[in-house]
Amino acid sequence: MSLWRIAWSYLWNRKLTTALTILSVALGVGLISAVLTLREETQRRFEEEGQAFDIVIGAKGNPLQLVLSTVYFLDAPTGNMDISIFNELKEHEDVVAAFPIGMGDTYRGYRIVGTTSDLMDFTWGDRTPYALAEGRYFEDSFEVVIGANVAEDTRLTLGSTFYGTHGFVDSPYAEVHDDHPYTVVGIMERSGSPNDRAIFCSIQDVWDVHDHCDHHHEHGAECDHRRPHDDITAALIKLASPAIRFEFKELVNRNYNAMAAIPIQEIQKLYEQLLGIAKLVLLAIGYLVVAISALSILIGLYMAILQRKRDLAIMRALGATRGEIFGAVIIEAFWVTLLGVGAGWLMGALVCAVLNQYLVAQVGFHVSAVHLTADLVAAYSAVILMGLIAGILPAWQAYRTDVARDLAEL
Amino acid sequence: MVLLEHVKRRLGPGVTFYCEHFHAEPGARVSLFGPSGCGKSTLLNLTTGLLRADEGVIRVDNEEIQNLSESRLDAFRGERIGFVFQTFNLLAPFTALQNVIVGMRFADVVPDKEWKARARAMLERVGLGHRMNSKPGILSVGERQRVAIARALVNEPKLIVADEPTGSLDPKTAEGVMSLLLELCEQEGVTLLLVTHDRGIAERLPQLFDCTDLVKESQS
Numbered sequence: 001m002s003l004w005r006i007a008w009s010y011l012w013n014r015k016l017t018t019a020l021t022i023l024s025v026a027l028g029v030g031l032i033s034a035v036l037t038l039r040e041e042t043q044r045r046f047e048e049e050g051q052a053f054d055i056v057i058g059a060k061g062n063p064l065q066l067v068l069s070t071v072y073f074l075d076a077p078t079g080n081m082d083i084s085i086f087n088e089l090k091e092h093e094d095v096v097a098a099f100p101i102g103m104g105d106t107y108r109g110y111r112i113v114g115t116t117s118d119l120m121d122f123t124w125g126d127r128t129p130y131a132l133a134e135g136r137y138f139e140d141s142f143e144v145v146i147g148a149n150v151a152e153d154t155r156l157t158l159g160s161t162f163y164g165t166h167g168f169v170d171s172p173y174a175e176v177h178d179d180h181p182y183t184v185v186g187i188m189e190r191s192g193s194p195n196d197r198a199i200f201c202s203i204q205d206v207w208d209v210h211d212h213c214d215h216h217h218e219h220g221a222e223c224d225h226r227r228p229h230d231d232i233t234a235a236l237i238k239l240a241s242p243a244i245r246f247e248f249k250e251l252v253n254r255n256y257n258a259m260a261a262i263p264i265q266e267i268q269k270l271y272e273q274l275l276g277i278a279k280l281v282l283l284a285i286g287y288l289v290v291a292i293s294a295l296s297i298l299i300g301l302y303m304a305i306l307q308r309k310r311d312l313a314i315m316r317a318l319g320a321t322r323g324e325i326f327g328a329v330i331i332e333a334f335w336v337t338l339l340g341v342g343a344g345w346l347m348g349a350l351v352c353a354v355l356n357q358y359l360v361a362q363v364g365f366h367v368s369a370v371h372l373t374a375d376l377v378a379a380y381s382a383v384i385l386m387g388l389i390a391g392i393l394p395a396w397q398a399y400r401t402d403v404a405r406d407l408a409e410l
Numbered sequence: 411m412v413l414l415e416h417v418k419r420r421l422g423p424g425v426t427f428y429c430e431h432f433h434a435e436p437g438a439r440v441s442l443f444g445p446s447g448c449g450k451s452t453l454l455n456l457t458t459g460l461l462r463a464d465e466g467v468i469r470v471d472n473e474e475i476q477n478l479s480e481s482r483l484d485a486f487r488g489e490r491i492g493f494v495f496q497t498f499n500l501l502a503p504f505t506a507l508q509n510v511i512v513g514m515r516f517a518d519v520v521p522d523k524e525w526k527a528r529a530r531a532m533l534e535r536v537g538l539g540h541r542m543n544s545k546p547g548i549l550s551v552g553e554r555q556r557v558a559i560a561r562a563l564v565n566e567p568k569l570i571v572a573d574e575p576t577g578s579l580d581p582k583t584a585e586g587v588m589s590l591l592l593e594l595c596e597q598e599g600v601t602l603l604l605v606t607h608d609r610g611i612a613e614r615l616p617q618l619f620d621c622t623d624l625v626k627e628s629q630s
Contacts, residue, residue: 001511001515001525006512006515009504012503013503315512315516317458317460317487318513318517318561319484319485319488319489319517320484320488321485322481404460404461407460407495
């Protein structure tokens with residue numbers, strides 16, 4: 001019978017108290033696990049998607065907004081840029097592929113993205129983010145290919161028709177382009193990317209829908225009286241090498257009335273600056289919960305030691321050394337913390353699994369809830385260390401057992 | 411087997427335990443008799459090393475235990491002494507079998523592979539073969555004391571110390587437990603020191619040591 005077994009038996013003997021202590025550790029660990037996993041996983045997925053294109057070009061403004069709107073379909077575009085810039089840059093010797101992007105409408109909140117059909121053939125690494133599950137790519141006017149989330153949510157199928165709504169907000173008051181019905185000709189495979197939430201059509205369709213700008217906005221300031229096809233919203237650029245991203249970005253920003261942004265750089269800045277603080281705050285809360293749990297381990301064990309002074313004295317009378325008694329109590333603290341970490345990891349995975357559903361719907365990303373990263377290992381080790389430290393005082397109390405007095409007193 | 415000479419221990423302000431001479435031969439069965447507070451249990455605690463003497467010599471199984479380090483004394487106790495207490499002192503989370511095994515685990519004199527078989531055999535000997543997997547909470551008081559006797563004897567110690575082993579038992583159960591204890595000690599050839607304030611119990615043992623004057627309060 002090992003000390004581990006003896007420690008376990010005493011924990012089992014006070015199941016309710018042990019379970020509550022384990023739960024309190026698990027809550028803290030669950031929070032830490034969820035924060036670290038979601039942070040790591042979303043950053044990993046954002047960065048993966050950010051690697052697809054080296055440069056995004058759009059109207060001058062906030063580069064992060066440009067990246068979020070063009071690559072992740074999350075934010076409003078920064079404005080429009082002259083298509084001549086795109087045409088010129090497309091011919092640049094360092095550009096391997098360039099795709100125009102035109103946006104302005106949505107359908108039930110899903111963005112209608114106008115582009116050229118060659119984007120649908122774009123692959124990177126082993127990814128085929130525009131692969132079809134059924135149907136075909138758009139060829140004729142007002143034909144669209146829809147992402148997996150769009151198909152699932154809107155129940156659009158091949159042959160379905162719908163009208164786009166002006167703007168990027170799903171509002172019942174938004175203008176519906178009911179003179180230009182779109183027809184679904186293809187549904188994409190689920191790629192776990194922002195494409196799952198997008199509707200792709202020819203950029204010509206986007207221009208055609210908005211060609212009557214003057215008519216609809218004759219009193220508004222939005223229409224600049226240019227023909228729509230003089231403008232595009234943004235452009236996605238693949239360069240000959242990622243090493244020349246910064247150089248190319250400088251080239252565009254210095255010489256053109258447009259702004260270039262490197263998606264991966266903008267995402268890393270977002271995580272380091274804005275989300276970094278949020279992560280720190282949430283982690284601090286998680287560790288605070290764990291610290292409180294450690295205190296409850298300390299109190300729980302201390303009270304347990306007081307209650308079983310006689311048992312400790314008996315063990316000492318039977319030949320147990322002070323070291324063995326100390327070790328048995330530390331092992332109890334270890335068991336509680338270890339089980340708390342295990343339960344917390346499960347709770348964190350559960351939270352991630354639930355939030356994954358939300359992320360799939362909102363961003364199109366799947367996050368894996370069971371990655372054991374270096375950060376998580378470090379956090380779990382820190383929690384176990386805190387648990388062991390919490391066990392020291394009760395273990396010391398047990399260590400100092402006065403056998404003759406405790407056997408006589410109780 | 412057990413020898414105490416000029417053993418002194420201060421128990422509190424003005425209260426001192428002093429034993430000029432106590433001697434028990436190997437295999438002897440001695441009752442330590444006297445009223446409450448006379449120093450019977452202190453004599454037992456000094457003999458087992460649970461209390462350290464301030465002065466004098468305590469020799470148990472040819473070992474002067476007052477000179478042993480604490481860790482050596484722990485080991486000595488586990489190897490050579492078995493305890494039987496008035497309130498049984500079984501460990502609540504463990505079954506009867508496990509309680510006996512715990513006795514071997516800390517004494518560390520029996521190879522761990524033999525623990526289970528030996529504990530079973532010992533429980534059979536005390537008539538608890540059918541209660542091995544019962545926890546102390548559901549055993550009768552007599553059964554609990556039998557488990558305690560099994561635990562005390564399982565390491566084949568040289569000395570058994572029993573502090574009022576029948577103090578919590580009804581007369582009939584006490585009679586059974588006493589008979590069992592005496593019989594087993596005789597079979598094993600173990601020295602028995604038994605503390606009791608009950609003259610009837612005390613006189614059942616071949617040798618009686620009167621503890622009446624061991625604790626003295628100084629006039630100050």
